[in-house]
Amino acid sequence: MVNALSCLLKKKVTEDLIVRDEDIERIGREIHREIDAVFGRSLAIRELDTGSDNATEIEINNLNNPYYDVERFGISFVASPRHADVLMVTGAVTHNMAIAATKTYDAMPLPKFVVAVGDDACNGGIFAGTYAVLGGADKLFPVDLKITGNPPAPKEILAGLLALMKQAHTKP
DSSP states (O other): OHHHHHHHTSOOOSOOOOOOOHHHHHHHHHHHHHHHHHHSSOEEEEEEESSOOSHHHHHHHHTTSTTTOGGGGTEEEOSOGGGOSEEEEESOEEGGGHHHHHHHHHHSOSSOEEEEESHHHHHOGGGTTSTTEEESGGGTSOOSEEEOSSSOOHHHHHHHHHHHHHHHHHOO
């Protein structure tokens, strides 16, 4: 019993929080202002993998870790396209995913934006022209923004979302 109690009374074993990247903080503050101007609330993103190798998904998932913590900037990821403002597409669009991707897009309320993230979603990447792939996300629906890279870093994804919000803010 004493050993169990002594384990609880030891000093912390975790590391201190590292100072956040100033660029991320600046981009995040700008995104938050633009999201408020466009929506007056948070930005809801539905991520859709249409046939990727998961490298881009890992970078997108990193946006939710304690280092980036995008929810503090008013960005959240949602499970249902019915709650989404942005459809974030990753991977080359495969024939098998075409119907599901179209249904996901159609289920989103207006106004809706589509962001292709990663080279595969932008233009088919190394899979372009193969028998199983239609191409990039623009083969199925209008793409508002393409974030290239294989995979793009979380900071690049944030910068892309900022560009999208600025574009949406300036549209009449």
